[in-house]
Amino acid sequence: MKRTLFDKIWDAHVVAEEAGRPAVLYIDLHLVHEVTSPQAFAGLAERGLPVRRPDRTVATMDHSIPTNGLPIADDAARTQLRTLADNCRRHGITLYDADSAHRGIVHVIGPELGYTQPGMTIVCGDSHTSTHGAFGALAFGIGTSEVEHVLASQCLLQTKPKTLEVRFEGALPDGASAKDLVLAMCAELGVGGATGHVIEYTGEAIRALDMEGRMTVCNMSIEAGARAGMIAPDAKTFAWLAGRAHVPRAAAWHAAVDRWRELHTDDGAVFDRTVVIDASRIEPMITFGTNPGMGMPIAASVPANPADARLARALEYMGLTPGEPLLGRPIDVVFIGSCTNARLSDMRAAAGVMRGKKVAAGVRVLVVPGSQAVKRAAEAEGLDRVFRDAGAEWREPGCSMCIAMNGDAIEPGQYAVSTSNRNFEGRQGRGGRTFLASPETAAAAAITGRITDARTLGESP
Amino acid sequence: MNVTSHAVVLPGDDIDTDQIIPARFLKGTRKTGLGEHLFADWPAFRRHERGARILVTGHNFGCGSSREHAPWALVDWGFRAVIARSFADIFRQNATKNGLLPVALPEAACVRLELALQANPALPVTVDLASERVSLPDAGWIAFSIDPFAKHCLLNGLDELSYILTFSDRITAHEQR
Numbered sequence: 228m229k230r231t232l233f234d235k236i237w238d239a240h241v242v243a244e245e246a247g248r249p250a251v252l253y254i255d256l257h258l259v260h261e262v263t264s265p266q267a268f269a270g271l272a273e274r275g276l277p278v279r280r281p282d283r284t285v286a287t288m289d290h291s292i293p294t295n296g297l298p299i300a301d302d303a304a305r306t307q308l309r310t311l312a313d314n315c316r317r318h319g320i321t322l323y324d325a326d327s328a329h330r331g332i333v334h335v336i337g338p339e340l341g342y343t344q345p346g347m348t349i350v351c352g353d354s355h356t357s358t359h360g361a362f363g364a365l366a367f368g369i370g371t372s373e374v375e376h377v378l379a380s381q382c383l384l385q386t387k388p389k390t391l392e393v394r395f396e397g398a399l400p401d402g403a404s405a406k407d408l409v410l411a412m413c414a415e416l417g418v419g420g421a422t423g424h425v426i427e428y429t430g431e432a433i434r435a436l437d438m439e440g441r442m443t444v445c446n447m448s449i450e451a452g453a454r455a456g457m458i459a460p461d462a463k464t465f466a467w468l469a470g471r472a473h474v475p476r477a478a479a480w481h482a483a484v485d486r487w488r489e490l491h492t493d494d495g496a497v498f499d500r501t502v503v504i505d506a507s508r509i510e511p512m513i514t515f516g517t518n519p520g521m522g523m524p525i526a527a528s529v530p531a532n533p534a535d536a537r538l539a540r541a542l543e544y545m546g547l548t549p550g551e552p553l554l555g556r557p558i559d560v561v562f563i564g565s566c567t568n569a570r571l572s573d574m575r576a577a578a579g580v581m582r583g584k585k586v587a588a589g590v591r592v593l594v595v596p597g598s599q600a601v602k603r604a605a606e607a608e609g610l611d612r613v614f615r616d617a618g619a620e621w622r623e624p625g626c627s628m629c630i631a632m633n634g635d636a637i638e639p640g641q642y643a644v645s646t647s648n649r650n651f652e653g654r655q656g657r658g659g660r661t662f663l664a665s666p667e668t669a670a671a672a673a674i675t676g677r678i679t680d681a682r683t684l685g686e687s688p
Numbered sequence: 689m690n691v692t693s694h695a696v697v698l699p700g701d702d703i704d705t706d707q708i709i710p711a712r713f714l715k716g717t718r719k720t721g722l723g724e725h726l727f728a729d730w731p732a733f734r735r736h737e738r739g740a741r742i743l744v745t746g747h748n749f750g751c752g753s754s755r756e757h758a759p760w761a762l763v764d765w766g767f768r769a770v771i772a773r774s775f776a777d778i779f780r781q782n783a784t785k786n787g788l789l790p791v792a793l794p795e796a797a798c799v800r801l802e803l804a805l806q807a808n809p810a811l812p813v814t815v816d817l818a819s820e821r822v823s824l825p826d827a828g829w830i831a832f833s834i835d836p837f838a839k840h841c842l843l844n845g846l847d848e849l850s851y852i853l854t855f856s857d858r859i860t861a862h863e864q865r
């Protein structure tokens with residue numbers, strides 16, 4: 228039987244499957260954060276159940292943690308963080324807490340610490356768990372009831388999803404990044420286009436991406452409605468993981484790599500659906516609307532379709548006119564961060580645009596590294612100086628303005644160019660308006676104070 | 689499980705969980721009390737009309753974040769069923785675990801229902817889980833389908849975790865492979 232990458236991982240994790248019932252699927256790694264776990268631990272306590280595998284459970288504090296280096300001011304958030312700490316202590320779960328040198332956004336530290344490995348099933352009470360699929364893992368977000376199920380049993384009930392191959396043919400042009408590639412896909416598929424499916428990303432443009440770019444792509448699988456996104460592991464994957472804290476050592480490492488080499492879709496295996504996208508035509512992208520599928524090439528004009536009520540509502544919220552171009556539009560805030568684009572390569576890309584330049588007057592720029600490790604590595608390269616000298620805020624790691632739970636928020640009516648993953652109404656602050664884009668595009672907007680094509684920055688207008 | 693009540697129509701596709709319950713209300717540690725924040729930033733959701741147990745809406749309801757606070761808030765408000773053109777995956781799974789029925793109906797049926805509710809907002813609608821049917825005013829019943837295991841659990845008051853735990857030996861065997 229020819230099998231897809233997804234099939235191989237799925238088959239290896241089915242513990243039981245009764246007729247007419249969903250499969251009982253074993254979970255290798257369970258990531259936990261403060262927002263979606265307290266009710267799950269409470270449920271466990273009500274049932275009097277222990278955590279079955281604390282050694283397969285890893286927790287961090289990211290969503291509501293302040294990024295200004297000050298103690299947490301919000302009582303509710305403080306209680307939530309303390310609850311996570313208590314729960315982890317009680318159950319013997321490793322927690323990267325506020326003071327940890329390894330703390331960070333859950334989807335940044337999982338790979339960074341080598342917890343994320345090819346062939347694993349990985350879940351978290353967080354929809355961007357799809358990020359970990361970049362390593363050839365089956366990784367998906369779950370609700371809090373399911374967090375409880377995994378804590379108690381290390382298993383989940385799952386109906387087998389369908390498979391969708393998204394093949395990027397040709398090479399991504401210079402000036403277009405992994406973020407542009409995935410925004411182009413979301414625009415093509417639409418925000419619900421991959422519902423019910425697990426995506427496998429294939430093709431030349433995917434192979435050419437480095438691991439951090441692959442994480443950016445898999446991260447946003449959920450923005451097309453997919454449960455998960457995955458990329459078959461290759462030499463880049465193994466090289467990126469080698470030597471990380473929680474990967475196997477010595478002979479066990481070599482044995483693991485030999486196993487991981489089998490993790491690819493067999494020639495002749497069939498996907499339920501295939502979508503082919505010409506990567507060579509992808510340009511820097513920006514969103515104009517209120518979901519990640521409402522994106523376009525940065526130099527394009529906002530679509531005009533009077534018959535489309537969804538579009539009309541989105542443009543009204545965004546304060547945009549159908550048919551208008553976005554280039555040159557003034558913005559108020561730039562956010563460079565989130566589990567989509569807050570790894571070292573993202574910091575480098577943004578710093579590359581901002582080096583030696585100044586943030587435009589009146590624009591607030593937050594640069595929020597994805598983890599303490601990213602922060603240290605960026606500082607070792609002097610990237611923090613680049614941002615600070617330009618007039619940007621260099622912050623402590625966390626989710627920050629991606630979800631605006633920690634006080635980092637845009638004001639009602641303000642416009643932000645953001646490297647995060649969601650432009651939903653109010654996502655970055657009540658009444659705030661978000662343009663999603665790459666780190667390069669966000670950095671260019673920081674310098675000019677306007678929506679700007681980073682490829683033309685520095686050219687006379 | 690049978691839900692009969694008048695229904696609230698919330699027009700629009702792709703209503704994401706950030707709309708259902710904005711992130712600033714996710715700082716609690718309990719499942720209860722979230723109803724007052726349901727659709728907090730949506731003037732279109734008429735807050736005074738409490739009492740409806742059925743919500744009627746567009747395509748891809750509940751997309752975005754995996755937050756189970758979305759069904760918790762809907763249930764806390766009083767809803768027991770959402771009739772939509774389609775649902776996002778994680779929302780659908782979260783809904784049934786909280787006794788909230790995700791009922792996907794074809795576009796034509798939804799439009800008919802919405803028109804009827806426009807004409808008479810007090811019109812009672814019935815969602816019958818056992819027979820997987822929705823009563824359409826003056827037009828008999830229309831079938832929907834729901835995950836058979838979720839239905840089994842809802843009708844028999846079972847929970848998924850208890851079912852999973854019946855496989856403890858096999859889970860152990862899997863771990864020892």
Ligand code: SF4
Nearest residue numbers: 355565566626629630
């Ligand atoms: S950075 Fe944003 S999308 Fe990522 S885990 Fe945090 S809140 Fe969620």
